[in-house]
Amino acid sequence: MKARLRNFLVALLALAGHLALTSPAAAATADPLPSWREGPARQAIVKFVQTATDRASAGFVPPAERIATFDNDGTLWTEHPMYTQLAFALDRIRELAPQHPEWKTQQPFKAVLDNDLEALAAGGEKGLLELVMASHAGMSTAEFEALVSDWFKKARHPRFKKPYTELTFQPMLELLAYLRSNGFKTYIVSGGGIEFMRPMTEAVYGIPPEQVIGSSIKTRYEMQEGKPVLTRLPEINFIDDKTGKPIGINTFIGRRPVAAFGNSDGDREMLEWTGAGKGARLMMLVLHDDAEREYAYGPANGLPDTKFGTFSQSTMDEAKQKGWIVISMKNDWQRVFSFQPETMNPAKK
Amino acid sequence: MKARLRNFLVALLALAGHLALTSPAAAATADPLPSWREGPARQAIVKFVQTATDRASAGFVPPAERIATFDNDGTLWTEHPMYTQLAFALDRIRELAPQHPEWKTQQPFKAVLDNDLEALAAGGEKGLLELVMASHAGMSTAEFEALVSDWFKKARHPRFKKPYTELTFQPMLELLAYLRSNGFKTYIVSGGGIEFMRPMTEAVYGIPPEQVIGSSIKTRYEMQEGKPVLTRLPEINFIDDKTGKPIGINTFIGRRPVAAFGNSDGDREMLEWTGAGKGARLMMLVLHDDAEREYAYGPANGLPDTKFGTFSQSTMDEAKQKGWIVISMKNDWQRVFSFQPETMNPAKK
Incomplete structure (x- = not known):
């Protein structure tokens, strides 16, 4: 391509860009x-x-x-x-319960298995932490990510019946x-939890994992x-x-x-x-x-x-x-x- | 601007872009x-x-x-x-020494003030940690950032005599x-240290603070x-x-x-x-x-x-x-x- 033709096209390009930016048709943007x-x-x-x-x-x-x-x-x-992550933790405790017969009589697990939200609340922050540890630890980060992604596909909100x-x-x-x-x-x-959110933030919010704290x-x-x-x-x-x-x-x-x-x-x-x-x-x-x-x-x-x-x-x-x-x-x-x-x-x- | 003219210019623009990308002159890029x-x-x-x-x-x-x-x-x-950050820590200890007369007889500070690198090394990791705590803590993050930025302006490498x-x-x-x-x-x-690096990584490496771990x-x-x-x-x-x-x-x-x-x-x-x-x-x-x-x-x-x-x-x-x-x-x-x-x-x- 000849330099003169290229220069001409570049000049036209700049002009087109300028006009496109300033023409009323292009300026009328939708309400964000x-x-x-x-x-x-x-x-x-x-x-x-x-x-x-x-x-x-x-x-x-x-x-x-x-x-x-x-x-x-x-x-x-x-x-x-309740916090979405708590819903995940409770589902996970129910899923793991057959491997933990002792949970039938042991708080805060008993409260989860009995669907006794009052007893759960009575356990306070200490009880919640115990549930998080039992449901969120003891596996690799890759296994946890797979568990979370899978749960988000299946779980439904109790009132809105939506993922x-x-x-x-x-x-x-x-x-x-x-x-x-x-x-x-x-x-x-x-x-x-940072690793509970990261599997979905990019798709849901357009926020990549490295921008999740x-x-x-x-x-x-x-x-x-x-x-x-x-x-x-x-x-x-x-x-x-x-x-x-x-x-x-x-x-x-x-x-x-x-x-x-x-x-x-x-x-x-x-x-x-x-x-x-x-x-x-x-x-x-x-x-x-x-x-x-x-x-x-x-x-x-x-x-x-x-x-x-x-x-x-x-x-x-x-x-x-x-x-x-x-x-x-x-x-x-x-x-x-x-x-x-x-x-x-x-x-x- | 008439739509037909705009369309024509947009078509030319696309053509110019295509030719610019494929012309040998433009393709000859410098070795990165x-x-x-x-x-x-x-x-x-x-x-x-x-x-x-x-x-x-x-x-x-x-x-x-x-x-x-x-x-x-x-x-x-x-x-x-030595690690640049250790050079910073030693300079800082020397600067703070007048406020700490006890350092004259107390290791690892004595070693720093005597310029006795052997005694410093003998203190091992524990000694180094003590130096870091004494030189890096006890101020706000903003004050520390100012100290570090100021030090980078003044300090020179002992062999190369450069910042x-x-x-x-x-x-x-x-x-x-x-x-x-x-x-x-x-x-x-x-x-x-993450806060030792962040004041300079953008200017020096083009790496913003949020990409420093x-x-x-x-x-x-x-x-x-x-x-x-x-x-x-x-x-x-x-x-x-x-x-x-x-x-x-x-x-x-x-x-x-x-x-x-x-x-x-x-x-x-x-x-x-x-x-x-x-x-x-x-x-x-x-x-x-x-x-x-x-x-x-x-x-x-x-x-x-x-x-x-x-x-x-x-x-x-x-x-x-x-x-x-x-x-x-x-x-x-x-x-x-x-x-x-x-x-x-x-x-x-």
Whole structure:
């Protein structure tokens, strides 16, 4: 190809690119947040993204520093009537029970096998930890990943009769995509198990495993028949909740987020840590106030504390004081789940 | 802009793109590895990248799975006469000494203040840990980052009289860039301190903080005058060496690398873990056999074990058995440091 012809085509190419970018037809883009109603939550998101990406703004955030962190349970997907990972643990305990006849009389296992949720709750955090160790340890990381992937295919949510991976909040999926399309790197920072989430986050949220931070148990590297495996041990390594969230963010990412999203007292420190940086910031909390389309719970809106994702009045007070935006599922979301009709909304129908 | 004109320009654009890609002038690209001599090491790298990126190949690696992990000390930069981080720790101890009169008589501090490297070595790992705790803990993460950044500006390597950040191996910088230009995500997986490396890895290696894995001490989240800080505690959190490397990779990345690069016994498990996966693989070890341009040490090439980056005969045997490629600095590298003339090579000049 002659250089002159190539130069001519390159010039035309530049012109075409310029015209394509500035022509009204191309500029008319679809709303990136169709499930968000007009209101303060939506406005805060759009204003934040405009400021963070505007080189002329004092709040401009260089692309490399556009880190957004999301809690998972109750923020990106439903956490009721129990954390999804707890549902997995209970199913696994039932599956393993024939090999453990002693569980018939031994708490907290007896409570699981009797479907006695009150006795389970009475066992407290210690009981839950015992269940996690019995159901999550004693196999290789590869075996655990296969167990989790298999469970996600079979398990159904008791109320919605859908796979748990469909119980994601449509407005939050749009928010993740909107942030990514504006150069943000989206992370999950969850109290849930890191290896429980990783098998599904890429397909469900578009978040690759290396952008998932969570709680973990210890592993041991060992050779089995000449092949290296990582064996999961019944020993806590890290709890990624409350003060663990900024600690985990600092360990895994080494940068302070500019945006953070949560829904419970466990997310306070992550939002504080995010808010203490300079430049454009966005801190948001999802308030579960929509019993019809999802669930309503938590002292922050005068409802009972169910112990899953407690949003206390004290966190609500801190949100008001620090300018964190509270998202009302009922009022701010046009749609909660993708499988629900848009019209299904008690406030607006 | 009229649609017909736009369509015409778009068609021309596609044509220009096609011709640009196929014209000989554009295809003649510069050698991405100019500091690598022809030989088995260079050939292994090029063949691996061709296989991993060729959709028609059985060894094709999807872009999302193109993870390459690099040890730092002795693999990406010089680790002699001592690890860079140890030089930082010793300088810091000297700086803090006026506030600690007891160090004049107390080991391992006395050894540092007396410049008595033998006494320092006699203190073993326990002594080194004490030095790290005294020099790396007791301040916030932000204060530590400032200390490290400041030190990198002032400190000079005793032999080369250059900033430590210039003591990087030019062939490895080219390899990092070559892998990234072929869709690989490059990570550092080092026994060194994660927060010691992060302030410089982006500028020096093009590796952002979130792609740096290393050893760490614990931190505590606390409020100081209403502002959240992470305080560094004198307590080990994680040692990212030997079996810690695959464990750290699994924790931070959640994917198995397809390529791994090291230079010591501390990298064996990382290379084993990488090699045990399916598809195209590349495992390499840098052998320090070039006393003139850098250093020569280690039992693997019949030289004394200096305790920094020990490459034992047993690791050399495993490399041969498993097909790991050993890189001879003397023979495989045309140039070691960017500041040295290309002709400076005892083997070829």
